Amino acid sequence: MKKYRIAVIPGDGVGPEVINEGVKVLNKVSELDGTFGFDFTFFPWGCEYYLENGLMMPKDGIDQLKEFDAIYLGAVGAPGVPDHISLWDLLLIIRKSFDQYINLRPVKLLEGAPCPLTGVKKEDIDMVVVRENSEGEYAGSGSWLYKGKPNEVVIQNAVFSRVGCERVIRYAYELARKEKKTLTNVSKANALNYSMVFWDEVFNEIGREYPDVRTYSLLVDAASMFFVKQPQRFQIVVTSNLFGDILTDLGAAIAGGMGLAAGANLNPERKFPSMFEPIHGSAPDIAGKSIANPLASIWSASQMLDFFGHEEWGKVIIAVIEQVLTEGQTLTPDLGGKSSTSEVGDAAVSMLSAAYYKASNWNL
Ligand code: NAD
Numbered sequence: 001m002k003k004y005r006i007a008v009i010p011g012d013g014v015g016p017e018v019i020n021e022g023v024k025v026l027n028k029v030s031e032l033d034g035t036f037g038f039d040f041t042f043f044p045w046g047c048e049y050y051l052e053n054g055l056m057m058p059k060d061g062i063d064q065l066k067e068f069d070a071i072y073l074g075a076v077g078a079p080g081v082p083d084h085i086s087l088w089d090l091l092l093i094i095r096k097s098f099d100q101y102i103n104l105r106p107v108k109l110l111e112g113a114p115c116p117l118t119g120v121k122k123e124d125i126d127m128v129v130v131r132e133n134s135e136g137e138y139a140g141s142g143s144w145l146y147k148g149k150p151n152e153v154v155i156q157n158a159v160f161s162r163v164g165c166e167r168v169i170r171y172a173y174e175l176a177r178k179e180k181k182t183l184t185n186v187s188k189a190n191a192l193n194y195s196m197v198f199w200d201e202v203f204n205e206i207g208r209e210y211p212d213v214r215t216y217s218l219l220v221d222a223a224s225m226f227f228v229k230q231p232q233r234f235q236i237v238v239t240s241n242l243f244g245d246i247l248t249d250l251g252a253a254i255a256g257g258m259g260l261a262a263g264a265n266l267n268p269e270r271k272f273p274s275m276f277e278p279i280h281g282s283a284p285d286i287a288g289k290s291i292a293n294p295l296a297s298i299w300s301a302s303q304m305l306d307f308f309g310h311e312e313w314g315k316v317i318i319a320v321i322e323q324v325l326t327e328g329q330t331l332t333p334d335l336g337g338k339s340s341t342s343e344v345g346d347a348a349v350s351m352l353s354a355a356y357y358k359a360s361n362w363n364l
């Protein structure tokens, strides 16, 4: 039986609460399927580890993760540890070290999910944001000059390499071609007169190889407005690291909230492990209360199964999330319910087998 080795980093705040439910779902999937399973190894890295050891993970942490088939992460960040330290020394360094240059974030209104927009149908919000995930505004370099002096200056560099732009833009064109969808480039060349002018040039150059893909280009400020006013404009969206970060929280807001937004950090060449996580953070305002919505982390588990080639299971999990939402009996407070995190996870697990048999047209 194929065993996938999964490194689990529950992390901080609600991270361990939600990731626990995703692990339950994955275990049930392997039990039902019978042809593959998971070996989970838990890593207690994060802000508590930092407060004890002065590091977010051991010095050889990246080496320890290298051999896994995938990483499943909850969330990172806690009051008491500066965010730029906790995030750079764990989440961002993993994305970078493993060249997870594609951040695939579906913005899809599932059946039964609440939408704050009026007059919007389920089919109107159905996009995938392809976020550049290795460089751009997250290059992590800059300088801090004349600290504390009146002439203090801080510079944060954004790096857009040809290779870095081409590979993510090409990925987005390929996805649009494969799925016969439109591709919208979101950038900001009117103000960012180096980085985004270059990004747009690369987008147009690569586009010549994809005459079959219908493209649009929008400035990020206008794109934000259209996410709210006309989300049906978007199918596949490609954008830079920071713009993708911001747009996908907006995407979460229009498609059911932070508790329903998943993301996959992919190294498409599979040279290194890819990482799957809900896009929300450690939510310190609700951490420890067992009320965090685990559906985003369960959705990201379905992305992991897609990535392993078990798309049929990925679909079953999405169907189960939709069933949880439409039945409405077991929802966390962010979705108007009274259930706990683990009650929602248990409900999903209990629905899995029926959904699986239905999808495979087997008789019970
Ligand atoms: P956040 O996503 O943690 O929370 C924003 C809001 O969404 C909060 O009101 C929170 O209660 C709600 N929320 C988030 N996840 C939820 C869930 N599963 N169910 C129900 N409600 C949920 O963003 P923030 O407050 O800006 O950041 C908190 C910390 O998390 C910071 O340290 C930040 O740097 C970090 N962060 C980490 C990640 C990550 O690890 N991938 C992502 C974003 C933020």
Ligand code: IPM
Pocket (backbone or CB within 6 Å): 087, 091, 092, 245, 279, 281
């Ligand atoms: C996300 C998060 C991270 C990002 C932070 C925590 C560094 O907001 O995954 O969306 O900006 O990429």
Ligand code: MN
Pocket (backbone or CB within 6 Å): 245, 246, 249, 279
């Ligand atoms: Mn974010």
